[in-house]
Amino acid sequence: MKIYNTLTRTKEEFTPLNPEQVTIYVCGPTVYNFFHIGNARPIVVFDTLRKYMKYRGYNVKYVQNFTDVDDKIINRAKEEGLTALEVSEKYIKEYFDDADALLVDRADVHPKVSEHIDEIVAFVQTLIDKGYAYEADGDVYFSTRKFTTYGKLSKQNIDDLEAGARIAIGEVKLDPLDFALWKAQKTDDEIAWDSPWGKGRPGWHIECSTMAKKHLGETIDIHGGGEDLQFPHHENEIAQSECCNDKTFARFWMHNGFITNDKEKMSKSKGNFFTVRDIREKYTGVEIRFFLLSGHYRGPIDFSEDHMEQARAGLERITNCRDDLLFTIANGADGDMTEEETAVVKKFDNYRQDFIEAMDDDLNTADGITAIFELVTEINTALRGGASKAFAEAALGMLKELADVISILPEKKDEGVSEEIEALVAERQAARADKNFARADEIRDQLKAMGITLKDTPQGVQIIKE
Numbered sequence: 001m002k003i004y005n006t007l008t009r010t011k012e013e014f015t016p017l018n019p020e021q022v023t024i025y026v027c028g029p030t031v032y033n034f035f036h037i038g039n040a041r042p043i044v045v046f047d048t049l050r051k052y053m054k055y056r057g058y059n060v061k062y063v064q065n066f067t068d069v070d071d072k073i074i075n076r077a078k079e080e081g082l083t084a085l086e087v088s089e090k091y092i093k094e095y096f097d098d099a100d101a102l103l104v105d106r107a108d109v110h111p112k113v114s115e116h117i118d119e120i121v122a123f124v125q126t127l128i129d130k131g132y133a134y135e136a137d138g139d140v141y142f143s144t145r146k147f148t149t150y151g152k153l154s155k156q157n158i159d160d161l162e163a164g165a166r167i168a169i170g171e172v173k174l175d176p177l178d179f180a181l182w183k184a185q186k187t188d189d190e191i192a193w194d195s196p197w198g199k200g201r202p203g204w205h206i207e208c209s210t211m212a213k214k215h216l217g218e219t220i221d222i223h224g225g226g227e228d229l230q231f232p233h234h235e236n237e238i239a240q241s242e243c244c245n246d247k248t249f250a251r252f253w254m255h256n257g258f259i260t261n262d263k264e265k266m267s268k269s270k271g272n273f274f275t276v277r278d279i280r281e282k283y284t285g286v287e288i289r290f291f292l293l294s295g296h297y298r299g300p301i302d303f304s305e306d307h308m309e310q311a312r313a314g315l316e317r318i319t320n321c322r323d324d325l326l327f328t329i330a331n332g333a334d335g336d337m338t339e340e341e342t343a344v345v346k347k348f349d350n351y352r353q354d355f356i357e358a359m360d361d362d363l364n365t366a367d368g369i370t371a372i373f374e375l376v377t378e379i380n381t382a383l384r385g386g387a388s389k390a391f392a393e394a395a396l397g398m399l400k401e402l403a404d405v406i407s408i409l410p411e412k413k414d415e416g417v418s419e420e421i422e423a424l425v426a427e428r429q430a431a432r433a434d435k436n437f438a439r440a441d442e443i444r445d446q447l448k449a450m451g452i453t454l455k456d457t458p459q460g461v462q463i464i465k466e
Contacts, residue, residue: 001056001360003222004298006230006253007153011362016221017251022053022060023216025250027208027225027233028110030067031091032076034275035098037288037303038226038259038266044289045256045297045363046224047104048406052359055405063215064107065208066092068114069201074190084191085114098276101285103407111211113202117193120202123210123244124181124195132243136172138184138198144177147239153253154231179236181206205236209249213241223250227257257300266303274303283308290315290408293365314369315408321376322399322409324383327462328392341391344382348398351375355402365406372402386458421452425461428454 002011016022026046029035035043043064050062067073068088077084096106113120124140127133133142144150144158151158161177173180180203185192192199202210212220218241225234234253241249258265261272279288291311295301337345351371358367379395403409428443444454455462 001053002362003252003254004362006255007250009155012252014221014252016058017219020059022058022222023220024050024060024062024222024224025208025212025216025220026062026064026107026223027229028064028066029095030070030072031088031095032070032073033091034094034277036266036273036275037279040098040102040276040288041259041292041297041301042224042226042256043099043104044102044292046254048293048365049222049224049254049363051105051407052363052405056356061109061216062107063109063111063212065211066095066110066112067204067207068092068112069191069207070204088112088114094277098280098285101280102276102289103286103410109215111215113207113211116207116211116214117202119214120206120210121182121193121195123206123213123240126244127181127240130243133181134174135197136174138200139172139180140182140197141173141178142181142236142240142243143175144179144239145175147243150177150239151235153235153238156231156235179203179205179232181240205233206240208233209237209241209244212237212249213245218245218247218249220250222252222254224254224256227255230255254297256297260300260302262304263302279308283312286408286410287312287315290369293406293408294369296362296364296366298362314373317376318372318399318403318409319412321379322396322403323412323464324457324462325379325392325396325399326412327457328383328387329389329396331457331460332387332389332392334389337388337390337394341382341388344378345391345394347378348375348394351378352398352402355405359405368402368406369408372399372408375399375402383457421447421450421463425454425463429461 001014003014004011024046026042029039046062046064050060053060066088069084073084073087077087080087082090124133127142128135128140131143132146133140151161158177182195182197183200183203184197185199185201192201212223223234223237238249260266261274264270264272266273276285276288287308291303291308292301294311294314301307351374354371354374355368358364358371361367375398379399382391382395400409424443424447428440431437431439431443447454451465453464455464
């Protein structure tokens, strides 16, 4: 597998540091609200990376944090009359509701800032002891210039950064480029913990360095997140971690592209900002996931009604194929496959190989989905004249194998049909046998109005619920 490494700006062959386990750390959400479609992209992309690596035989340890201590959380707590931790716990639960709908698996560890204060304090103290950080009036800052390769991830020049840097009111740092590792408590009602520098709380960047070290080690294989995190967040993570541990922090850096809305960048001020919870009122979580994987993760994708409808139609092609195969398994002919069916099944390996080649090329889910579509076309062609159960079982196995790698084929819920519908279907079949086609068409229209579509196949009538 080759991965585009943001650090080197090239595709590199991926091999884990430890052959026994791939370690992946992904920056998770700040939990003060429902997460939006832009937040959903890295959540889905890196969940897919993890699933694909497991499919390819790797043992993966996957960590995605929750930022549960932050200015936005503190402000939301004041608005809602809750504590900061009550707000974060509330929205962590809401996060899992949406993530489950998107078929995102739980991470092996979902660490929270509030549960790692001791480790963060120790990390900061190490940086002070080594001369990379300093305390000023209860705050602790990182001395950015002392990390001589600062800017290597985002390709920023430190002189250019200096020209745009400012010291905000209330800050007492020595250099405008320095950033906070620990923030002194401002008011008595602000959430804070004891530290050698007085009561306070962690800065944003230090949390990920600390939690990655605790749960994955001093050097990790892959660090992921949205491209907006390259600078300053990931740049600062590298500086902190490599100064503290004297080791490479992350070997591969992966960043997903932005999502626009009708070609404009999403923002609250423009009113084109959509939460996944909002979108789920019209589209299923799997349709949202399919949309997010329909383009290459590094490129921008545009969220719009048209593109969501295209995603719905594309997903429907795959689910319809699955449903046709299930119907054939239930109603098709017993016995061995025909020579023609055997020849088709032998071709399935080609689609698997196309899928793997696409996904091995920097997680190209767009081309991976194309391989699945081509498999669907092959299967549909074979089903037209009728097929054996054995063929349908082999075809369904291949379809599920590939679709399940990227989680775009949820289990079909067999809800059955009512006696009324069964009676109408039977009456329609009798009318067709009697060549009373007017009555047969009338019943078909009646069922259509009830949300039922009938599909005549060589194995019988297939009842499809809309």
